[in-house]
Amino acid sequence: xxxxxxxxxxxxxxxxxxxxxxxxxxxxxxxxxxxxxxxxxxxxxxxxxxxxxxxxxxxxxxxxxxxxxxxxxxxxxxxxxxxxxxxxxxxxxxxxx
Numbered sequence: 001x002x003x004x005x006x007x008x009x010x011x012x013x014x015x016x017x018x019x020x021x022x023x024x025x026x027x028x029x030x031x032x033x034x035x036x037x038x039x040x041x042x043x044x045x046x047x048x049x050x051x052x053x054x055x056x057x058x059x060x061x062x063x064x065x066x067x068x069x070x071x072x073x074x075x076x077x078x079x080x081x082x083x084x085x086x087x088x089x090x091x092x093x094x095x096x097x
Contacts, residue, residue, distance in 0.1 A: 008047055008048050008049055008050060009043075009049040009050070010049060010050040010051070010052060011049065011050075011051060011052075011060065012051075012052055012053070012054035012057045012060075013051055013052070013053060013054070013057060014053070014054065014055070014057035015053070016037060016038075016039060016051070016052075016053040019039065019051055020039060022084075023039070023041060023051070026079070026082050026083075026084060029041055029042065030042055031051075034050055034051075036052075037052070037053055038050050038051060038052045038053070039051040039052075
């Protein structure tokens with residue numbers, strides 16, 4: 001039944017305009033407007049994630065949207081230069097975003 005459909009991720013945000021600013025301008029993703037005030041986030045391989053506004057939004061404790069990077073230190077530094085704070089964790093693999 002589902003083997004012929006493309007799965008996609010979706011997640012809520014409390015402010016769609018702030019989300020557009022962060023994901024579009026800060027992270028540089030080419031967002032597009034979706035149905036009913038949503039945003040479509042392009043992902044690799046032609047897949048997409050749907051971001052939707054939810055007035056009583058609470059951050060999920062189990063959902064993660066991962067962005068692989070070639071160099072974590074460089075990515076963290078670039079985000080810091082753009083005014084974003086990041087949580088850094090030392091692990092067996094080095095600094096993790």
